[in-house]
Amino acid sequence: MKKLSFSLLFFISFALTAQNFENSWTGHFSYVSINSITQGNDKVFCAADNSAFSYDLSTLQLETISTVQGLSGENISTSYYSEAQDLFVIGYENGLIEIVIDGDEDVLTIVDILDKQTIPPDRKRINHFNEHDGILYISAGFGISEYNLETLEFGESFIIGDAGTYLNIAQTAIDPPFIYAASPEGGIRRANFNNSNIINFEEWSTLAGGNFKGVQNLSNQIYCLQGSNTVLRFQNGVGFSPVASYSQQVIDFNAYEDLLTITFANRIEAFSEDFILEAELASVPDFNYTLHSGLAFDEKFYLGTQEFGLLEVPFNSNQATQYLPDGPILNTPFALASSPGQLWVNFGEVDVNFNPFPLSRRGISNLREGSWTNLPYSEIFDANDLVNISINPEDANEVYMTSFNKGLLKIEDQEAVVLYDDSNSPLESFREDALDIRLYGSDFDREGNLWFVQSRIEDGLIRLSPSGSFTKFDITDVIAQPGLALSELAISREGTVFFADTESGLVGYRPNGADFNIISDVEGNGNLPSNDIRALAFDANNRLWIGTLEGLRVLFNVSGFFDADADVEAQAIIIRDDEADVGQELLESQTITDIEVDGSNNKWIATTTGVFYLSPNGQETLLNFTKDNSPLPSNNVQDIAIDDFSGTVYFATVNGLVAFNGTSTAPRDDLESVYAYPNPVRPGFQGNVTIDGLMANANVKITDIEGNLVYEENSRGGSIQWDTTAFGRYKVRSGVYLAIITSDDQLNTVVSKIMIVR
Secondary structure: OHHHHHHHHOOOOOEEEEOOOOOOEEEEOOOOOOOEEEEEOOEEEEEOOOOEEEEEOOOOOEEEEOOOOOOOOOOEEEEEEEOOOOEEEEEEOOOOEEEEEOOOOOEEEEOHHHHOOOOOHHHOOEEEEEEEOOEEEEEEOOOEEEEEOOOOEEEEEEOOOHHHOOOOOOEEEEEOOEEEEEEOOOEEEEEEOOOOOOOOHHHOEEEEOOOEEEEEEEOOEEEEEEOOOEEEEEEOOOEEEEEEEOOOOOOEEEEEOOEEEEEOOOOEEEEEOOOEEEEEEOOEOOEOOOEEEEEEEOOEEEEEEOOOOEEEEEOOOOOOEEEOOOOOOOOOOOEEEEEOOEEEEEOOOOOOOOOOOOOOOOOEEEEEOOEEEEEOHHHOOOOOOEEEEEEOOOOOOEEEEEEEEEEEEEEEOOEEEEEEOOOOOOOOOOOOOOOOEEEEEEEEOOOOOEEEEEOOOOOOEEEEOOOOOEEEEOOOOOOOOOOOOEEEEEEOOOOOEEEEEOOOEEEEEEOOOOEEEEEOOOOOOOOOOOOOEEEEEEOOOOOEEEEEOOEEEEEOOOOOOOOOOOOOOOEOOEEEEOOOOEEEEOOOOOOEEEEEEOOOOOEEEEEOOEEEEEOOOOOOEEEEEOOOOOOOOOOOEEEEEEOOOOOEEEEEEOOEEEEEEOOOOOOEOOOOOOEEEOOOEOOOOOOOEEEEOOEOOOEEEEEEOOOOEEEEEEOOOOEEEEOOEOOOOOEOOOEEEEEEEEOOOOOOEEEEEEEEOO
């Protein structure tokens, strides 16, 4: 049995160093919900949903740690700080372990438990860390593993369930020479860790059966937490004796230095040796919190709340200091919209079948000039399941959000001002027994009208004029029976409104002709890969890019959509392999969730397997971001938004929001804001120089100081990139180079200097 247990859990220590992406990415994670607190090196470390931050007790500075610094973006289950080794250790629900070296950029990723084939996935959760003499004891769903924090190597693993089976271990505690293990399945078990045969389950004795959620050592006294929320003290020769029993559920149970902290949903207690109550806290003014974690030390409580981040409260006081890094409300963004200098985020959701239930009652977040403003649910007229965002192109302070249950929410200057529903507008519920107004896609036309769609009613297309009047359009000429959902909506430069019916296909409405048309997945009438359309976007050439649950199509003949004699067929992008002389459909069978077009007419495409950045015609994949090669916290990307002024590209994933510092910006109206960066180009720089602030189709010539041409390009959008080579042949030498920019009509010319230092 000893050999069997060892072979099952033998780990070959394997650590990967995660890449740091701070130079080109920004994380926008929520830190409001803290599920683990640990302390060391004069800092408090807080683990949130899938990121973390530290609070320096001396400088009061906050420092965030996320996928941008190298974390995985998975769900964090516990954390621990080793003062002896200056290591912040993070454990995850899926068995992953990551180690952040304090003061270093490196994040070590430990995949041994995650990748162990013999451990079932539901037995890999990391529950607790406990350090003794440089060895980290890892409590997990399968048992206990030793990890040497100095050599960063696994030691023994203990499978201590009956007959050597897996046993879920909640916590361990050490009171030499014994190690104690608390299990919700197997009670309290103990072994002598000096026993060379401790790997054998038979060397572990069961001190008490039943459900135990925790075990801690306080001043060489062992305290255990039962599932019934009773705290017991264990003494050799005496056994267990109850010291406290609670009617409330204990959320967190841990000892640090000379205090045992017991945390409940809305209060916290701290005990010293012999279980003497030193301090307790039941409430804090201005913070109606729910606790997920707690820690007491240095006569202060540290509260890990669900809503407010970290609260610090001195003993015998109820005045709290809040520590919360700037960020959105939640790490589950669903829809995004951007205008120069700002980003709007909402968190409503529907499932793949457009079912909004159970209803999501969440707030809204707005990033403006680098700072977040969060509107809680209580301030948005109870508008639940917000699923789409449209910013008025004529007034960036006016924003509309559609709810897939309540109606249309209008926001002005970061304040919700009205919710349009059946009580104050022509919008109507499709159900008689309850309010249910299912709005989704929306977009502004060039006259300032907001168009949007409502599912499950005959008048499914609706227009809101700048004056505030609503007009409804009957869609039954093309959709006889309104189906499950009308989803996305986009408007062409001529004002034609296109929207998707997930069961029937792509619908077009021409306001000046008051006529509808529809194409579908039928060959000869659309050629869509699926009628279930999830993304619509017009590019700079007025071509409609269509993303479905089963692939990508492009409608080249938008203007002929209503011509009876026109061949209205959406086309696949075929990528040819010249060597094999075969063609392959771009993104064939991929689930596409969003398509956005940047200032260079390149396409950003979100899928459930990552992000693709395509050239204007789709023939070249410029970038492909996944969880493995970027800070994306998940490959399931819900939405994309682009700040056309800065070129920043935002990605909403199911596990959080990140931003890529893109370089393709929208064209400017003049050349007054032309600039180049980085400038100067210093030794060792391997990237591209970006020349920004360009007009559309501007000509850019780069010459040396003597007038020799080294590079030339016409801009597609508001920027170009130069790789600092002479037409790709060799790197230019040190010196001053002139960027001579001329507008398309040749009426405007500016010159910008670029310094190259090799």
